[in-house]
Amino acid sequence: MNPVFADLPVSVFETMSRLAREHDAVNLGQGFPDDPGPEDVRRKAAEAAVEGWNQYPPMLGLPELRRAISSHYQHWHGLPFDPDSEIMVTSGATEAIAGALLALINPGDEVVLFQPMYDCYLPLVRRAGGIPRLVPLQPPDWRLTEEVLEAAFTPKTRVVLFNNPLNPSCTVYARDDLERLARFCRDHDAVVVCDEVWEHVIFDGREHIPLIGLPSMRERCVKIGSAGKIFSLTGWKVGFVCASPPLMRVLAKAHQYITFTTPPNLQAAVAYGLGKADDYFTTMRRDFQRSRDRFATGLRSLGFPVLDSQGSYFLNVDLAPLGLNEDDESFCKRLVVEHGVAAIPVSAFYAQDHVRSVVRFCFAKRDNTLDTALERLAGALRRSAKSSSIKE
Numbered sequence: 001m002n003p004v005f006a007d008l009p010v011s012v013f014e015t016m017s018r019l020a021r022e023h024d025a026v027n028l029g030q031g032f033p034d035d036p037g038p039e040d041v042r043r044k045a046a047e048a049a050v051e052g053w054n055q056y057p058p059m060l061g062l063p064e065l066r067r068a069i070s071s072h073y074q075h076w077h078g079l080p081f082d083p084d085s086e087i088m089v090t091s092g093a094t095e096a097i098a099g100a101l102l103a104l105i106n107p108g109d110e111v112v113l114f115q116p117m118y119d120c121y122l123p124l125v126r127r128a129g130g131i132p133r134l135v136p137l138q139p140p141d142w143r144l145t146e147e148v149l150e151a152a153f154t155p156k157t158r159v160v161l162f163n164n165p166l167n168p169s170c171t172v173y174a175r176d177d178l179e180r181l182a183r184f185c186r187d188h189d190a191v192v193v194c195d196e197v198w199e200h201v202i203f204d205g206r207e208h209i210p211l212i213g214l215p216s217m218r219e220r221c222v223k224i225g226s227a228g229k230i231f232s233l234t235g236w237k238v239g240f241v242c243a244s245p246p247l248m249r250v251l252a253k254a255h256q257y258i259t260f261t262t263p264p265n266l267q268a269a270v271a272y273g274l275g276k277a278d279d280y281f282t283t284m285r286r287d288f289q290r291s292r293d294r295f296a297t298g299l300r301s302l303g304f305p306v307l308d309s310q311g312s313y314f315l316n317v318d319l320a321p322l323g324l325n326e327d328d329e330s331f332c333k334r335l336v337v338e339h340g341v342a343a344i345p346v347s348a349f350y351a352q353d354h355v356r357s358v359v360r361f362c363f364a365k366r367d368n369t370l371d372t373a374l375e376r377l378a379g380a381l382r383r384s385a386k387s388s389s390i391k392e
Helices: 012-022 039-051 063-076 093-104 120-126 147-154 175-187 245-256 264-274 280-303 330-340 367-377 382-390
Strands: 087-090 112-117 131-136 159-164 191-194 223-226 239-240 314-318 358-364
Touching: 012 330, 039 264, 063 239, 063 264, 087 093, 087 245, 093 120, 093 159, 093 191, 093 223, 093 239, 093 245, 112 120, 120 131, 131 147, 147 175, 159 175, 175 191, 239 245, 245 314, 280 314, 280 367, 330 358, 330 367, 330 382
Parallel strands: 112 131, 112 159, 159 191, 191 223
Antiparallel strands: 087 239, 223 239, 314 358
């Protein structure tokens, strides 16, 4: 057995989901919406499956989808990508990330990873032979400071894996952070794999700034997007990869020997969806923002210190100001067992230098689901505070 995978522990998602089932809990751990997704996009997929082509599509993706991706990014970000040489469709963003790491990392290359991080990053980097350089970011702002970047980059840095918006911290990075990161990448001649799957799920009028659009970054960035996140269809697994032709030629080789292609009916439906009017995207953001605000207001009324959620389906609470005698993992286990609400400890997204006080909830749920969770959480802090006082 390959130790990279054989020695991995049971994931926190599996643990919390099992506990949620055993205790009939409201599961706010895993990130998927209650909503089935836009009906018109789903109908396009069904029509394409019945009436369309169901044999192998082109390895790089259906031409109509690649053209739609090109038009979409030109419209939203002013980024001109050639659909024939700079765009590829993958079976989800995770496949795109895996293929990019396998294509770009030589054994012994150092790879910069920002913690908290998506749980697939570290094993994929190690499987590709990379040496992880882990950057611990700190709440409440999770900033890319000069100090943390200076400590992470070395003459051996070859690849940077950067998630923006950053899922576990719910951060949408501003231009000054991005320019700082871009400068380090240029100075160290590093290629950046940009996991930007949450690019449309951002709030409060914020702007998503793709790193690939910054000066001198076009030739050293791999931009990855996700139809599953854009359309709240997390099971569809349709990813987008955008990169300059020299990078794309190598990325395509990796994709060719992983999945080769993606279901053509889903590709056709996503091509249709990417051409939807701006109202769809702004309404989607507004609706998620309303759910975020509803849940955040409820948590604050119960005494939870809520951190700013700038994007994604999640929001975090920081237990540190409460002075509880619990870390985030024990708190989450107690929540699901005693109160019937499942959440995720953010320390699970660290490999070292863990932050052990932050708990993540998914708010992409119906109002009654969120309200039920809030009702169950009503006594969680009072009991914990009483327990802490007794121990003291």
